[in-house]
Amino acid sequence: MIQTIRGFRDILPEDIVIWQAIEKTASKLFEDFGFKEIRIPIMEKTELFARSIGETTDIVEKEMYTFPDRKGDKLTLRPEATASVVRAYIQHNMGASDSVQKLYTIGPMFRRERPQKGRYRQFYQINAEVFGIESPYIDAQLILILNELFKRLGLSELKAHINSLGCKECRPTFQKELLGFLEGKKEHLCENCLRRMDKNPLRTLDCKVPECREALKDAPSTLNHLCDKCKDHFEIVKNVLTEQNVEFTVDKTLVRGLDYYSRTTFEILTTALGAQSAVAGGGRYDALIKELGGPETYGIGFAIGFDRLAEIVAQMINGEDVEVKDGSSTTSEFNSESDFMNLLSPKVPDIFIIPLGEKAIRLAYMWTSALNIAGIRTETDYSGRSLKSLMKRADKLNAANVLIAGDKEIEDNALVLRNMKTKEQFFITTDNPVEQIETLLNRV
């Protein structure tokens, strides 16, 4: 039997309910904040990612699915969305219509990482990107949006870690000091860090190797080297978040794995899926648009790991204890009346039509189609099985009502509609069952 390839998976109908509910909740929130959806291709020229994400990052060095097409062009399955959204922004001169563009996109990404719980080779992200705003209010607003989304999904324990990486003015002095520090720790650093020292020393700061972590405990922090403008920017982000009651932790090790970030970076971390991992991350990338050939434009965005988010939400719904931060755990505090929970309510048939006899099957098919078109969720059965066995099937499907259409009922022009909960019965004539059913179900 042919199976999915390693790190790729199916998301089955029973799980998709959560995915759809998250997607609806996120889209509504984005649109309320003035974001517009954009859909970008799954494949791009390799150069786009190499230039934006950074040649020395794990993604570009080891994880991209890259192959030549028939003409020899190097193509890559997108490992993230920002580069493509920036490419689209430049290609369509989007800044011309309004200098501020707020965009979101939801879709699959591809990275050849080692698969484990919460880590796949095809995974999904919910992305938001804002172009054309330098003000720190937009940095705060993106973190506020993440916070609000998690709250709406019942995950109010998830908190943002934030940091500032400085800008092209203040970063070089910091890098020099960091390099000096790293030189003194060389014998304790892993191979990766030694390599990164040359190309992008900042990235040694988020190395996960315990020995490196220990060696880098007292490494200089970007926060002590910010220029006045970056310092003010970060202060406003923090002040505004505090005023809006968005909890956060300043985390000087948060440098993110991609090269293009500057100033504010943030991540939402959790241990709900085993080892600590990020559910979302983002930051400012003020130099990226120009770097990719566009006009000098401010940029900032985030990506939420959809697979991880769906897994955490599923754990919460199932009432499992979910450890959301190091050391603390919480059980579900779901408000069963919330809009999100309403989106999760199972979609059961409004009506299951039970036809008994050949003639009845044809009519049942006709009525079912008409009811489906009228927006009433209706199922029927073409097998010709007995009343008893079809009642069982209706029960299994959790149908709210059954409509019994035997030859006798059709002959008498009196179909029986039974409410499965209250056991109330109504008679329906065969001439215009859709209208009668709409009235009975209060759908008109």
Ligand code: AMP
């Ligand atoms: P990044 O673009 O690496 O900052 O990733 C943003 C978010 O996407 C992360 O916080 C994760 O939640 C999610 N993510 C990244 N890589 C994977 C993966 N291989 N499998 C599942 N989720 C991922």
